[in-house]
Amino acid sequence: MQPELQHLHDALTRHASERPQQIALWGDSVQIDYQSLLADVQQRQALLREQGVEVFALAMDNGPEAVLWDLAGLFAGIACVILPPFFSPAQRAHCLQQSGVSLVLADAGMGAELEALGYRRDQQFWRATRPVHGLALPAGTAKITYTSGTTGAPKGVCLSAAALLRVVRELEQASRSSAPQHYLAVLPLAVxxxxxxxxxxxxxxxxxSVPSQRQLGISGATGVDWPRLxxxxxxxxxxxMILVPQLLLGLVVAVERGAFPAAGLRFVAVGGARVxxxxxxxxxxxxxxxxxGYGLSECASVVCLNRPEANRPGTVGRPLPHVQVRLGDDGEVLVKGTTLLGYLGEPAFTGQWWPTGDIGAxxxxxxLQLRGRKKHQFVTSFGRNVNPDWVEAELTQRAGIAQAFVYGEGMSQNVALLWPRDPACSDALLQAAVDEANAGLPDYARVHHWLRLAEPFTPDNGLLTANGRQRREAILARYREQLCPSLSSSVSA
Structure with missing residues (x-):
């Protein structure tokens, strides 16, 4: 067994001996103690190995079963894809096909979707009824994590168990002085x-604690029932717990209003987007x-993190011990350490320094202070990556929309600027076009609000290049007030 895997296995064995009756996993109603945890994992590990597959997928809501199967795949050396619940059915189909998944563990609610893709129920598994020819996995892949939809066809990031569990070790060390004894999984396990x-x-x-997202009051990428949470x-x-900025905002508002006490919390990590x-x-x-903190999937998640002994608000903290971080000549953040094995279907990553696409100092x-992104992609306050080019293409492919600019950096809802093909077009027709585009998009990429432009983007007004490309920084500078409403107005605790 690899050293990092052995370290985790030894820890679970030690907990089973030293605290056998302590609850390890607590779902909506099911509780599993540390004495039972490893035996339950090993049982599922044996079942997975009997299937003779190199990769399997989890399409399960948060809960003890999802955790047990995930750990079983990790210890069995079988690559695991956890399908994000906030992806669209088309995106999930892409993930299954690209990664060559012939075996799926899924909640009952996924049945119709899987049947439509050619999977059939076989006891606790869903099996493909026809050959699935996926792309080759890099050697040593333990997990394929899909980016949260920077385009219509997300990329699969292939990571080793050693990389994943080295980060885990550093996360545990970072919070050790706070000694939290009860952790609540708020985000989907696919994150x-x-x-x-x-x-x-x-x-x-x-x-x-791994209650279902429904029990937590979280739906899709942006829906939150705050009192339930x-x-x-x-x-x-x-x-x-770990929060994205929008969930932290809701918590802060609740504490400010006396709706929730801060006293019991010991360590709340926040990341996934700018805070x-x-x-x-x-x-x-x-x-x-x-x-x-700060991280990215290509570097097995967390790279930098503020800690109780070293906390400087306004920064994302110092690099954790398992990585080195330096800045390129243009200020781009470069990371060396627990980098990806490669993107699924692309050549293996053989370099030392991973270019993050973020500018820092x-x-x-x-x-480390982050100062922006090199490319157009923005990150919503729920931590979802969105490439506006993709959404804008969906909008401008509709009959009524000639130009579209979409923005949502650090925001809970995306906003679009629209120019119609026919200046006499009614607002109702523009809304119908937006609705049509939204129907084909996952909810984190949809346009929630739009504004009608008084004039189109042109080279003459400085909002288009000579060859017709948008000058995004110029557009944002001109329309910033309209595009960036107060974040606090979207939360009610």
Missing amino acids: LLENLGLYAALLAGATL FGMMAARQTQS SADLLARAAKVGLPVFE FDADGY
Whole structure:
């Protein structure tokens, strides 16, 4: 067994001996103690090995079963794809086909979707009824994590167990001084950051609460029933969790209004998208122990993290010990360490330094500050990557829309600027075109609000290049106030 895998296995064995009756996994109603955890994993590990597959997929909501099967695949050396619930059916189909998945473990609600793709129920598994010819996996792939939809066809990032579990070890070390004993998984397990967060909780011997997203009050990529979420946090006496900025905002507002106490929380990590300095200041003022970090799937998630002993709000923290971080000549953040094996279907990554596409700077004490992105892609406040070119193409392919500009950096809802093909076109027809485009998009990429332009983008007004490409920075500068409404207005606790 690889050293990092052995380290996790030894920790779980030790917890089973030292705290056999302590709850390890707590779902909606099911509880599994540490004494039973490894036996349950090993049983599923044997079942997976009997299937003779190189890769399998999990299409399950958060819960103990999803965690047990995920761990079983990890220890069995079988690559695992966890299908994001916030992907569209077409995107999930792409993931299954590209990764060559012939075996799926899925919730009952996924049955119709899987049947339409040619899978049939066989006891606890769904099996492909015809050969699935996926792309070749890089040697040593333990997990294929799909980016959250930067285009209509997400890329599969192939990662080794050693890379994943080295990050897990550093995450557990980073929160150790806070000694959280009850971790709540808030994000879907398909989000790599959450996947590693639950490993870290088990490594630490904490109780891991993994209620379903429905029980948490979370739906899709952006829907949150705040009272339900806070009720679950209180009922489980949550001490630690990972949040994206929009969820942190909701928590801060709730604490400010006296709707939720900050006292029980010991370590709240926040990442996945830019966090405003004002929000971090508000969190600190009400006593929330919030620590911002930074990472990306291609580097097995977390690269930098603020910690109780080394916390500088306004930065994403210092690099963790398992990586080296430096800046390119243009300020791009470059990472060496736990990098991907390669993208599925592309040549293996053989370099040393991974170009992140983010621009940053170090302060005098080695804390990293992020200053923006090199490309057009933006990240919503729920941590979802969106390539606006993709959404704009969907919009301008509709009959009524000639030009579209989509924006959502750090926002809970995406906004579009629209220019109609016919200036006399009614707003109702434009809305119908937006609705038609949204119907084919996953919810995190949809246009939630739009504004009608008074004039089109042209080279003469400086908003198009001579060859017809949008000058995105110029458009954003001119329309920033219309595109960026107050984030706090979208949350009610």
